[in-house]
Amino acid sequence: MGRQVSALVIGCGISGLACAIRLQAAGHRVVIRARELPPATTSDVAAALWYPYRCAPKEKALPWSKATFDELMRQHAAGVPGVIPTTFIELFDHDAPAPWWAEAAGGVERCVGEDLPPGYVVGYAATVPVIETPLYLPYLVRRFEAGGGVIVAGEVRSLAEACADCALVINCAGLGARELAGDPEVFPIQGQVVRVTNPGARRALTDDQGPRRISYTIPRQADVILGGTALPNASDTTPDATTTATILRNCRALEPALAAAEVLEARVGLRPGRAAIRLERERLGASVVIHNYGHGGAGFTLAWGCADEVCRLAGDAA
Numbered sequence: 072m073g074r075q076v077s078a079l080v081i082g083c084g085i086s087g088l089a090c091a092i093r094l095q096a097a098g099h100r101v102v103i104r105a106r107e108l109p110p111a112t113t114s115d116v117a118a119a120l121w122y123p124y125r126c127a128p129k130e131k132a133l134p135w136s137k138a139t140f141d142e143l144m145r146q147h148a149a150g151v152p153g154v155i156p157t158t159f160i161e162l163f164d165h166d167a168p169a170p171w172w173a174e175a176a177g178g179v180e181r182c183v184g185e186d187l188p189p190g191y192v193v194g195y196a197a198t199v200p201v202i203e204t205p206l207y208l209p210y211l212v213r214r215f216e217a218g219g220g221v222i223v224a225g226e227v228r229s230l231a232e233a234c235a236d237c238a239l240v241i242n243c244a245g246l247g248a249r250e251l252a253g254d255p256e257v258f259p260i261q262g263q264v265v266r267v268t269n270p271g272a273r274r275a276l277t278d279d280q281g282p283r284r285i286s287y288t289i290p291r292q293a294d295v296i297l298g299g300t301a302l303p304n305a306s307d308t309t310p311d312a313t314t315t316a317t318i319l320r321n322c323r324a325l326e327p328a329l330a331a332a333e334v335l336e337a338r339v340g341l342r343p344g345r346a347a348i349r350l351e352r353e354r355l356g357a358s359v360v361i362h363n364y365g366h367g368g369a370g371f372t373l374a375w376g377c378a379d380e381v382c383r384l385a386g387d388a389a
């Protein structure tokens with residue numbers, strides 16, 4: 072890899088790209104090495120709403136989510152493509168307290184009555200970033216490369232191999248960390264989404280625990296992402312036609328504006344599940360490895376907060 076490289080990032084999904092850009096800004100000469108590159112990563116399949124979903128532990132996810140929220144809003148203000156502040160309502164079919172993540176979004180507004188689709192008792196609304204992955208991930212790639220970063224397509228077979236090349240290795244392999252780090256705690260959470268035309272949907276809605284669980288509708292500029300499923304330990308990535316029909320039925324019940332929506336495609340991705348996100352430093356021979364994986368259903372929601380923490384750990388390792 073040569074002496075010019077001071078950090079090797081494994082993985083080119085949202086976690087790897089955010090870390091690579093932060094390390095670059097801190098003065099590192101960074102190479103990303105990844106088996107799959109955008110648009111073929113799990114990150115490309117994501118909805119992707121800022122929403123701390125299926126990630127733990129909450130006491131760490133909360134500040135990471137807040138830091139990412141603030142960073143995404145700054146990026147939107149700076150004109151970064153694919154970051155769109157959007158009204159989002161989390162729906163409940165029973166009276167429920169404000170969600171645990173409310174503080175990270177700058178607070179939530181309690182909604183009842185006509186603001187909600189039929190069948191819901193309370194909703195919590197906030198303006199949060201929606202990330203359009205086909206615009207945002209290529210933008211991050213361009214930004215990294217414009218800063219002198221290099222992206223190499225290829226598998227890393229072991230952390231020892233990576234450490235032979237570089238004194239600082241960042242492991243952002245997502246689900247691939249199961250093999251790469253020998254970590255049996257990493258498991259797939261299969262998720263199917265359906266992309267449809269947008270006949271006029273404006274707000275993002277989720278029902279995670281109510282009558283249509285798990286359903287979400289996320290409007291983007293030119294289309295809408297509808298979900299979904301979250302099946303632990305299922306690893307088939309072929310879209311299922313029955314699931315597509317269920318997603319359409321549930322989402323049309325949530326958002327009547329979708330009645331005229333036409334299906335563009337269905338996709339399946341495997342969220343990198345883990346009981347707790349692994350973000351920590353490990354010494355391997357003469358090198359330092361910083362692990363940053365296991366973000367579950369919230370990789371976009373946590374990316375910049377986690378990247379800041381990776382940078383702090385990298386600084387401590389210097």
Ligand SMILES: Cc1cc2nc3c(=O)[nH]c(=O)nc-3n(C[C@H](O)[C@H](O)[C@H](O)COP(=O)(O)OP(=O)(O)OC[C@H]3O[C@@H](n4cnc5c(N)ncnc54)[C@H](O)[C@@H]3O)c2cc1C
Nearest residue numbers: 082083084086106107114120227245247262340370371372
């Ligand atoms: C249907 C669905 C909907 C989602 N919706 C949202 C949402 O609304 N909001 C949100 O925040 N999140 C959402 N997510 C979750 C989000 O997509 C993930 O948390 C996120 O993509 C994880 O990013 P990552 O960079 O850690 O992993 P990935 O995107 O999986 O990237 C891993 C990278 O590591 C590489 N790699 C793996 N092993 C190796 C190896 N041995 N050698 C070299 N490279 C390797 C891969 O090729 C890839 O480049 C959703 C996910 C799905 C599937």
